[in-house]
Amino acid sequence: MRAAVISSPGRIEHADVPTPDPAAGEVRVRLEGCGVCHSNLPVFEGRDWFDYPRPPGSPGHEGWGVIDAIGPGVVDRAVGDRVGFLSEAAYAEYDVAPADQTTLLPADDLGPRRPFPAEPLACAANVFARSGVERGAKVVVVGVGFLGAALVRLATDAGAEVVAVSRRDFSLEIAKGQGATHVVPLREAQPTIAAVRELIGPEGADVVLECTGLQGPLDVAAELVRVRGRLVIAGFHQDGLRTINLQSWNWRGIDVVNAHERDPALYVQGMERAAALVAEGVLDPAPLLTHRFAFADIADAFAALRDRPDGFLKGWLDFGPAPIAAAPNDGGR
Numbered sequence: 039m040r041a042a043v044i045s046s047p048g049r050i051e052h053a054d055v056p057t058p059d060p061a062a063g064e065v066r067v068r069l070e071g072c073g074v075c076h077s078n079l080p081v082f083e084g085r086d087w088f089d090y091p092r093p094p095g096s097p098g099h100e101g102w103g104v105i106d107a108i109g110p111g112v113v114d115r116a117v118g119d120r121v122g123f124l125s126e127a128a129y130a131e132y133d134v135a136p137a138d139q140t141t142l143l144p145a146d147d148l149g150p151r152r153p154f155p156a157e158p159l160a161c162a163a164n165v166f167a168r169s170g171v172e173r174g175a176k177v178v179v180v181g182v183g184f185l186g187a188a189l190v191r192l193a194t195d196a197g198a199e200v201v202a203v204s205r206r207d208f209s210l211e212i213a214k215g216q217g218a219t220h221v222v223p224l225r226e227a228q229p230t231i232a233a234v235r236e237l238i239g240p241e242g243a244d245v246v247l248e249c250t251g252l253q254g255p256l257d258v259a260a261e262l263v264r265v266r267g268r269l270v271i272a273g274f275h276q277d278g279l280r281t282i283n284l285q286s287w288n289w290r291g292i293d294v295v296n297a298h299e300r301d302p303a304l305y306v307q308g309m310e311r312a313a314a315l316v317a318e319g320v321l322d323p324a325p326l327l328t329h330r331f332a333f334a335d336i337a338d339a340f341a342a343l344r345d346r347p348d349g350f351l352k353g354w355l356d357f358g359p360a361p362i363a364a365a366p367n368d369g370g371r
């Protein structure tokens with residue numbers, strides 16, 4: 039099979055590697071698509087602590103596709119099932135995953151099969167589950183990438199009044215499309231905070247979701263939480279220490295939630311909720327997947343991830359419809 043390999047910093051190419059066989063309890067998935075995650079940038083660009091070449095298919099972790107082989111002992115999944123799954127090597131035509139880390143996708147017999155980047159959708163569903171957003175709540179989403187946009191949709195669907203705050207005009211348009219009640223451009227902290235307060239009142243928001251992983255927007259987000267409100271940190275903060283105004287957090291008595299999950303079982307629950315939300319028409323990942331690339335063009339997908347051209351929210355790789363009957367190495371299973 040063909041797999042993508044980051045061979046050296048800044049270089050990703052294709053290699054022919056053996057098609058993996060599913061071990062006991064595993065399924066093999068013929069990929070239909072895989073999201074390209076912002077978190078892939080450090081390993082693509084190069085950091086001192088990474089060795090190259092990276093393993094084939096790594097670090098693809100947002101795949102979906104059709105099961106074409108099952109390992110011994112798998113009873114609740116079958117060849118032909120369309121699934122989202124958790125893995126670390128999904129930049130490849132085939133990948134394997136534990137059967138209990140797959141989620142059946144909504145049947146989709148209308149038109150072309152819809153993309154379902156399982157892991158980031160699960161992330162959005164899980165963040166939202168920990169946000170405590172209720173009907174009528176005032177909610178601010180700071181940062182509108184794929185995650186922020188999905189959270190705008192989930193919060194508006196829950197009956198909240200949602201203010202979306204983002205640096206890019208394009209993202210604010212996306213947020214409107216996801217149902218945001220108001221949008222505010224993210225500029226310097228104080229004018230941005232003042233603009234949001236003008237919309238929701240001086241007391242602040244019930245829930246603020248920070249989705250950037252950056253210090254400046256974290257400051258904006260934290261300032262906007264009302265007394266006894268909730269700050270939900272959904273961004274990935276990984277470039278050093280952060281400064282916070284603990285005196286102010288403390289005085290307001292705010293709840294602070296770091297809304298990431300590490301337990302695969304919780305990710306699976308998130309995938310299942312996300313699949314149901316897509317089936318109900320609440321969530322639609324399609325408008326959030328702004329850039330489609332054929333798997334053959336994965337280098338272009340990474341260039342777009344790095345350069346973030348105007349109108350770029352998230353890229354994904356299209357492997358084409360799964361030719362189940364033509365799968366290699368399936369041994370007649």
Ligand SMILES: [Zn+2]
Nearest residue numbers: 075077100158
């Ligand atoms: Zn991801």
